[in-house]
Amino acid sequence: KQEVTQIPAALSVPEGENLVLNCSFTDSAIYNLQWFRQDPGKGLTSLLLIQSSQREQTSGRLNASLDKSSGRSTLYIAASQPGDSATYLCAVTTDSWGKLQFGAGTQVVVTP
């Protein structure tokens, strides 16, 4: 049974520092992994999707890596800003219908 874990559960950093968010999964047979951002009371915004054959994806200040064999993904956010404050969720797809299985999220606060 697939389990997705995100550590830490909460993180507070001063503005300008780089953020490192971790996601681990127990079953390496995934189709892809997706990182999302969720603001309080809002929906999810897709940040990056890494296919199982890829090692990393980049978008602006965001970079996500994937190590399938060890069951890990890391999301790096460079030069954090207060606007980066949100909950970050990772999710994996382990069946061919595409349903996502989510971690519990990391709540990030970036202080000015």
Added chain:
Amino acid sequence: NAGVMQNPRHLVRRRGQEARLRCSPMKGHSHVYWYRQLPEEGLKFMVYLQKENIIDESGMPKERFSAEFPKEGPSILRIQQVVRGDSAAYFCASSPVGLKISSYNEQFFGPGTRLTVL
């Protein structure tokens, strides 16, 4: 291109009433997923639909919950005889292709419907 739309955004029901949640996928998307986020819990998959077909309902509670995605119109998640434990945020996501067609199956989420059962 409008994103995924859900309505209502907030819904209050008394115990025993019915709740209907609507989801309009992004233009050109024919695959819809419903997820539920219970208070203090993570997002859990409920059901996956394509037009006129329920493909995977392994996450749906066995009773009182149903979903449809008709040929025309939005996808609807229906909860009959709601109970307090149904209070949650319900999210819908859409994708342009199913995973069986392409490994690049990015899902785009709507803003959610927050259901409160009194």
